[in-house]
Amino acid sequence: MMRQKMNGTAPLTARLEPWMEDLLNDPQQCRELIETHGSPVNIHDFRPMGRNVSELRSAAAAHGIDFQIYFARKANKTMGAIDQAVRENCGIDVASLNELRQCLERGVAAESIIVTAAVKSPALLKLAITSGVIISVDNDDELRDALELAGAEEQPLKVALRLAVTHSSIPATRFGLSADQWVEVMGDSDLKSRVQVAGIHFHLNGYQAQARAIGIVESLGLIEQLRTLGHAPRFVDMGGGIPMSYLDSRKQWEGFWTTLKDLPEGDETLTWKSDRLGTGVYPYHQELIRGEWLDQVLTAVPESAQSEHSVAQALTAAQIQLRCEPGRSLLDGCGLTLAEVAFAKRRSDGVPLVGLHMNRTQCRSTSADFLLDPVLVHATNPRRERSNDSAFLVGAYCIEEELLLRRRFEFPAGVAAGDLVAFPNTAGYLMHIVESASHQLPLAVNVLWDGGSDRKGDSGSSGDGGRWVVDDIEKRS
Numbered sequence: 001m002m003r004q005k006m007n008g009t010a011p012l013t014a015r016l017e018p019w020m021e022d023l024l025n026d027p028q029q030c031r032e033l034i035e036t037h038g039s040p041v042n043i044h045d046f047r048p049m050g051r052n053v054s055e056l057r058s059a060a061a062a063h064g065i066d067f068q069i070y071f072a073r074k075a076n077k078t079m080g081a082i083d084q085a086v087r088e089n090c091g092i093d094v095a096s097l098n099e100l101r102q103c104l105e106r107g108v109a110a111e112s113i114i115v116t117a118a119v120k121s122p123a124l125l126k127l128a129i130t131s132g133v134i135i136s137v138d139n140d141d142e143l144r145d146a147l148e149l150a151g152a153e154e155q156p157l158k159v160a161l162r163l164a165v166t167h168s169s170i171p172a173t174r175f176g177l178s179a180d181q182w183v184e185v186m187g188d189s190d191l192k193s194r195v196q197v198a199g200i201h202f203h204l205n206g207y208q209a210q211a212r213a214i215g216i217v218e219s220l221g222l223i224e225q226l227r228t229l230g231h232a233p234r235f236v237d238m239g240g241g242i243p244m245s246y247l248d249s250r251k252q253w254e255g256f257w258t259t260l261k262d263l264p265e266g267d268e269t270l271t272w273k274s275d276r277l278g279t280g281v282y283p284y285h286q287e288l289i290r291g292e293w294l295d296q297v298l299t300a301v302p303e304s305a306q307s308e309h310s311v312a313q314a315l316t317a318a319q320i321q322l323r324c325e326p327g328r329s330l331l332d333g334c335g336l337t338l339a340e341v342a343f344a345k346r347r348s349d350g351v352p353l354v355g356l357h358m359n360r361t362q363c364r365s366t367s368a369d370f371l372l373d374p375v376l377v378h379a380t381n382p383r384r385e386r387s388n389d390s391a392f393l394v395g396a397y398c399i400e401e402e403l404l405l406r407r408r409f410e411f412p413a414g415v416a417a418g419d420l421v422a423f424p425n426t427a428g429y430l431m432h433i434v435e436s437a438s439h440q441l442p443l444a445v446n447v448l449w450d451g452g453s454d455r456k457g458d459s460g461s462s463g464d465g466g467r468w469v470v471d472d473i474e475k476r477s
Contacts, residue, residue: 005376005413006421009270009390010256012284012407014372014424015248017333019045019449030338030377030420033468037445039357040339042431044076044471045449046084048333053088055291056242056324063298063312066321070114072240073099075327076335077432079472080448082106085330093240093325097124102476104131114160114237116201116325118175125149129157136160136201136237139177140185147194156194160201160237161186163222165215175203179222183229192230199235199323207243207283209293213300213311220318236315237323243293244329246284246372246425253285256371268351272392272406282367290329328428335427337363337444338377341419344387352391354415359395360404361436362444365429369406377420378413386414393421396441446471 007013016024023029023043033041053069060067070093071085082103085092091112094100103113110132117124118138125146128135137143137159150157162176177185186197200219204211219236226233247253259270266274288296298312307314315322339358346352363370374393388411393404423430437443451466 004373005378006409006411006415007373008256009408009410010252010259012247012252012256012371012373013249014246014375016375016424017045017048019047020333020336020422020424023336024375024377024422027377027380027420030422031379033338033447034340034420037447037470038442040337040362040444042335042337042426042444042446043448043468044078044080044335044427044446046080046334047449047451049081049084049330050088052244052290052326052330052332053090056294056326059291059294059298060322062295065298065312065315068235068321068323069330070112070237070323070325071330072325072327073103074433075428076331077473078446078448079106080446081331081334081427082108084334086112090330091323097121097127100124100127100131100133102473114201114325116162116203116239120145122149129153132158134158134160134198136162138162138175140181143185143195150194156196158196158198160199160233160235161197161222161226163200163202163215163219165202165204165211165218167211167214167218170204170211170214173203173205176201179218179225182222183225186226186229186231195231197226197231197233199233199237199321201237201239203239204241207241207286207293209288209296210300210302212238212241212297214302216297216311216322217302217314220314220320223318223320233320235321235323237325238297240325240327242324242326242329243283243286243289244332244428245286245289250285250287268408270408272403272408275406277368277406280366280368281371282365284371294324331428333425333427335425335431337423337426337431339421339423341415341417341421343417344384344389344391344415352387352389353394354391354409354411355394355396356404356421357396358404358444359397359436359438359441360402361434361438362395363404363423363426363430365433370423370426370430371407372424373409374405375422375424376411376413376415377422379416379418379420381418382416383418384416386411386416386419388412388414391415397438446473 070091072093074095095117113133116136164176339356342355390410395404450469
């Protein structure tokens with residue numbers, strides 16, 4: 001077990017994999033990684049992906065449905081993530097030309113890839129068409145653009161129609177068209193021979209199982225209508241948003257929000273400038289995750305359904321495969337970000353600050369903050385006397401609000417320049433989705449654990465004869 005050397009003033013203790021504990025209990029190895037690759041460095045061990053995949057597959061198998069997982073590549077840019085997904089017999093969901101090109105070059109079969117980019121460049125569409133990859137088309141304009149690029153191709157254009165789910169309980173979405181709109185578009189007789197509708201795809205915000213169930217049922221309704229037009233869709237893809245939990249303690253999670261709410265305005269005990277963090281925060285603690293969540297989707301009988309069949313029964317009766325595109329929940333336990341402490345000082349009004357050699361985009365998604373306690377790794381020989389003050393973590397950008405995390409942290413064992421701070425469980429979205437090289441600062445190097453023939457399953461320790469190697473994505477820079 002890790003002995004915590006730092007924690008949030010209201011703690012939010014991260015769940016750590018055994019490989020993370022092994023690494024962080026080895027200050028010399030951590031120091032070598034920083035000295036070799038710079039600060040910050042993104043560290044990956046993809047073995048836990050197998051466990052996460054198995055949870056989902058077991059839930060689907062219990063209902064006897066045809067099921068496939070497509071890893072959302074946008075969640076992590078490493079080649080190692082692609083390789084592990086392929087080892088786990090997953091397909092890949094790509095969102096850009098480079099993502100598609102890299103997957104094809106990596107040897108991923110075209111039939112195991114779907115292009116879901118929100119806006120697709122002509123180059124992306126052309127490569128998808130020539131390689132035979134299914135394209136999730138968002139709208140009529142995009143479909144017509146793809147058909148123009150396809151020209152006189154002998155094979156019909158392979159697409160999934162992106163459905164905008166229109167149930168009253170689900171917020172309006174910018175993605176896709178309604179079922180009625182797609183029926184009108186696909187009613188064009190000229191499209192029947194030129195377009196192969198392989199499936200229906202939808203994207204929903206949030207993590208509610210009931211919303212996914214409603215989307216699946218609505219997709220099955222659209223499939224029935226498309227069949228009458230001569231099309232033969234074979235899958236429903238419910239996109240991503242499969243929940244995971246970064247924290248084990250529900251008490252800590254609820255306690256943090258209660259304490260923050262009760263603080264008077266201007267009190268910086270918990271957050272920078274009394275920031276209330278708003279509503280745009282990922283639910284870092286969730287109890288219904290992955291397999292149990294999918295079970296709830298499949299057992300649901302939405303009010304919108306035309307029968308009393310569960311979602312699983314409806315899929316089986318229609319002979320339709322269910323697909324999903326998880327990113328974060330497949331990468332649960334697969335990475336951490338390690339950075340070096342640059343200084344400890346005080347703001348002009350006396351508030352303590354700890355500066356790190358990294359910027360705020362290197363551990364951040366679109367969420368308002370990263371609500372996990374980092375892990376402090378003491379240097380063997382600190383360069384300065386350690387400060388025991390509680391403090392905020394600040395980063396490298398020349399901006400007054402350059403906070404790495406907006407919560408306040410306690411350092412009972414002290415902190416000084418040369419110590420290292422690890423941000424746990426960052427492989428899913430938090431490393432790469434908004435990373436920036438502003439000020440011409442370099443992006444973080446990505447390394448991964450190569451266990452070779454001694455590679456263990458699940459999340460075994462890193463002390464099994466393997467080594468940390470630079471991911472192949474760095475060789476493309």
